[in-house]
Amino acid sequence: NPVATGLAASLAKPGGNITGVTVGQQELAGKRLQLLREALPRLSRVAVLRDPNADPAVLPETESAARALNLQLLVFTVRAPADFDGAFRGAVRARAEAVHINETSMLTAHRGKLAELALKNRLPAVGSFRGSAEAGFLMSYGPQWSDLFLRVATLVDKLLRGAKPADLPIEQPSKFELVINLKTAKALGLGIPQPLLLRADQIIE
Secondary structure, eight states, rough: OOOTTSSSSSSSSOSSSOOOOOOOOHHHHHHHHHHHHHTTTOOOEEEEOOOOTTTHHHHHHHHHHHHTTTTTEEEEEOOOOHHHHHHHHHHHHHHOSSSOOOOOOHHHHHHHHHHHHHHHHHHEEEESSSSHHHOOOOOEEEOOHHHHHHHHHHHHHHHHHTTOGGOOBBBOOOOOOEEEEEEHHTTTTOOOOOHHHHHHEEOOO
């Protein structure tokens, strides 16, 4: 979130020497909770792994979505991979039924370990990016990276031709993808509703 972190005055008019593309995590947190509910209709308690270095707007957005879906959130702060085991143990003790991982660079770098712990603790996990579902999360929902890379390249081209960063709006994602890992679903003994499967951009079997 370049505005919340002070890198830009606004997305439309950055005003400094920064432009680019943001992945818009805060807006997608609620959508991931909704997808979890669709996959697990009886879901009532969701553990959230919170990296304190994340965009500060993400947690309030997640809490607001949880209230709308009548879900109880159980928030566990993880500052480093050494905190993962304790967070999952706490989630199990609190009777969480799934885990929501709004990924930061630290969490994404260790998504294989997170997928392993989620499966070990019988907690369906939803993450932010395709690679997390490929690593073993139950599902992921987030921006389509290939589209973001193309848009970054377009911005670089404009800058090399003399445009000023202050005059180039910071762009937000416009293409999103839902990935469902049926291997993980089978390992957890879950049946994914057919309407949700039909909406998936990729199914891992």
